[in-house]
Amino acid sequence: MEIETQTGQTGTTPAQLPQTMPHGTRNPGMDLDMDWVMRARVNRSAVERRASSLPGRRSVKKSHQAAWLARAISCIDLTTLAGDDTPGRVRRLCAKARHPVRTDLLEALGLQGLTTGAVCVYHDMIETAVAALDGSGIPVAAVSTGFPAGLSPMYLRVQEIEESVKAGAAEIDIVISRRKVLMGDWHGLYDEMRAFRAACGDAHVKAILATGELGTLTNVARASLVCMMAGADFIKTSTGKESVNATLPVSLVMIRAIRDYEDRTGIRVGYKPAGGISKAKDALTYLALIKEELGDPWLRPELFRFGASSLLGDIERQLEHHVTGAYSASWRHAMS
């Protein structure tokens, strides 16, 4: 009898993952591999079963829960993407990103200096945000390429990226052309993503798939692969403007694609679910999903972000409950 044994399943974060540098090894992309793309198949029922049973299989309590929730905060792209955004509104958001949790609570938890992962705004608000976050190390992400529909002329979309990078955005959240997915134009999608990636220069690029508009989970898997092959540093579910945003089944499909991509290329691509995640409990479930399917390296802002605006408030209340033992109220925590 021959026995192979794997020891130590948990393992802390490997050293090669820099904790302080927000931008690690980037995904250079690869040639479009259509065989691989077309081999991707997703069984919706099985994926939904996995997603629905996960919250019952994993549970974190007490100190662990507090720590996980703090980790969730560190992964939040605190976001405002509204037509009525003003510099004042954005400065308030940035202040919250610097101080996401009341100081006394952070001290009680021993997590002084905790910040959100990034601030995410429209192009016009980049300069305000960069100024407001100066010295904090918090990157500014800008949505781009005719967000949210992505239907403006291609050259304008590319120019918009270039303008945003020039304005100081360290991360660009692009939207893909959904019609290319729906029509099976994978080459077109690849070329588009390649162009966006090139326009980003040193800024990291997150590809928003708008999964709520892609029709099937198999399309989600294929679009994920194509965008990674074209060099996306992150893949992201939604703009927050579709009728269905991030869901666990969609997340499962996307992170499994990320896992396959790492298997094949050795490159770790990040994941960002966005929209619809507003409860602390949901955040824990997402983190557990990431831990289970991708592993601990992804439980860091370098490889995982929540695109969320109201999630933080619920987490703050849970953290105060952890510290004091009493259930909290929203007005006890600073608004963003």
Add this chain to the structure above:
Amino acid sequence: MTVKEIFETMDYGAAPESSEDALAWLVDQGSRFGHFIDGAFTAPGTERFESANPANGEVLAEISQASPKEVALAVAAARAAQPGWAGLGGPGRARYLYALARLLQKHARLFAVLETLDNGKPIRESRDIDIPLAQRHFYYHAGMAQLMERELPGRAALGVCGQIIPWNFPLLMLAWKVAPALAMGNTVVLKPAEWTSLTALLFADLCRQAGLPKGVVNIVTGDGAVGAALVEADVDKIAFTGSTEVGRKIREATAGRGIALTLELGGKSPYIVMEDADIDSAIEGLVDAIWFNGGQVCCAGSRLLVQEGIAERFHSKLRRRMDMLRMGDPLDKCIDIGAIVSPEQRDRIARLVESSDGTVYQPGTGPVEGCFFPPTLITGLEPASPLMQEEIFGPVLVASTFRTPEEAIQIANNTRYGLAASVWSENINTALDIAPRLVAGVVWVNGTNMFDAAAGFGGLRESGFGREGGWEGLMAYTRPEQAAEPAAAIAPFEGETSEPQAVDRTAKLYIGGKQARPDGGYARDIHDATGVLIGQAPIANRKDVRNAVEAARGASAWSKATAHNRAQVLYYIAENLAAREAEFAARIDRLTGGSGGMAEVQASVDRLFTYGAWADKFDGDVRSVPMRAVALAMREPCGVIGALCPDPFPLLGLISVMAPAIAMGNRVVLVASEPFPLAATDFYQVLETSDVPGGVVNILTGSHEELAPTLAAHLDVDAIWSFSSAPVSGVIEKAAAGNLKRSWVTHGTGRDWMGADGDGRAFLDAATEVKTVWVPYGA
């Protein structure tokens, strides 16, 4: 660890479910239990054993070992209560079943925690699967009780049911057994497994709270000796879930007693992954297939068959998934694999894994105290490897590969078992081609271990017989309202041995579509009522049985023929028989010394038309299961059916047995009426001219008592029927234990072959197996 440290490590930490209430309940009961007989707990017995928590060895309570006298008391209580319970009527019983369902729901967490303490399964499973499913069974069968009188006219309760259940799903198996039995008006004596009696005893407490009439549910505890006593007791049915080995003993012990029996036994269920499957989902499915309840599941997908081209990648992804499985305290809400039920079982699993010639992979799970065994994958095995054949009943997955869908089916079916199977493919053509061809009572397409009260569950081959759940499950707890009359033996006519026939016609056996002389070379003289010789009938021996079964096995194309085609053949037989009506009528009158020959022939023609009509109408159906899935209850032929035909009505009897069997796609080996065999040997001429493919119908003549044991013991016969007047019922049931084939015998009763009793659904049910195919869907 501080929050800051955990913030870096992102470990899960402990998430224990409290056991306080469950332990308090045990203390309230005095931590010692007697039996639940006639509505009350008996005092704890003098002979007791400990029930321990397998995760940490702590003793939970002391359980009493029932004496044969106590078993008899329980059976007597059930016997006394049964008429009243049945007399309450379906709607009356339904109220109690609803009450039990609601009580199970109200005390759900107490049951879940107690189950996990006693059995060692993860709290997630007892909380999210076992207990909710148990509730569902009581709700579903409350509805069946409500509908019984209207929907099952002519069916009555069996009486007292002895039920013996295993330790892997203690409360759920109780629910599977008790709910349908009570719904149909039976009373029960249940014996839980000795390692896991506690939730059954808590359920007894619930019966009291529900005000269930005394004696309707009785629970006796103890080891196999108590089970054996229950099998020996004055019961009308035994329902058993457990090992094939014990099931076989029960089949032998109940043989000839005229009591009903259902057996849900072991398995080595295949888990087939085609190259076009959703690989990640198929791997996740394995977690639910073989690591659910630590693989201590009779229908566990324990034999992984992966298409060769993707096998290496699949296995490596699987190993990575295994690394993420968490084993430990079953009460921890963050645990995938709990404890093995007992040290004996753990050691048995370890021995089997030790003996393997494959490559063994076990993830490092860290040191775990208590009775645990890590998730294990053994790759590089072939069908001939012992571990590909033998049930391990632990968290051990054995793996092999295949090249084509055809080969996948062959390897999957290359087993003595036939309980469940999974097939993963994103191609609907592939999946729906493979699923029906797997020899299994349950098939999951792109899924595994899905259960529901509305969908029948049960096995083929050495996985047992009978179904639990659905309408088919009720057949196992009811009998025809009208009791059958005892049958009289019919002796052949004696006479002189002269040769009166002008032109000799040699009657032969009919095997594989050809007339065949008997292997032994002997024949028996057949006389008419006046003692005149009318011919000789061949005396078949065991080799003729062998040849006939071989021919029947070879005629497998018949089972795949369309129902329309089979109907056409039946109509054709009927036409050809009708054309020779007068000749057959005369023959029958001469053989039997009666005058009903013409009526019998006409009834035979009619019967053929009846089953020609049924051939494409005895449909399966689609069950309402609580998920987005189609659960198909398909009617499939049993395969090869051996049947001893009735002695009276030499033509009608044979046709009444043959026609339903072949209409449903079976192939048959018929042993003709013993005193009057020549109608059958005339009849094969009709078959020869009616496009019946060779081997579909095989006819032997000879001694029923001599041929019955050989036919019943034949391991390639899938079901055995006997309508013989000879006292062979017990012999057949005993011999059928060999491959645990289904048997249908008379126990000395007769049947009105000319009347409505002579055909219909009872025959069609016996000629088919219900296979449940689960097809979850979603674009």
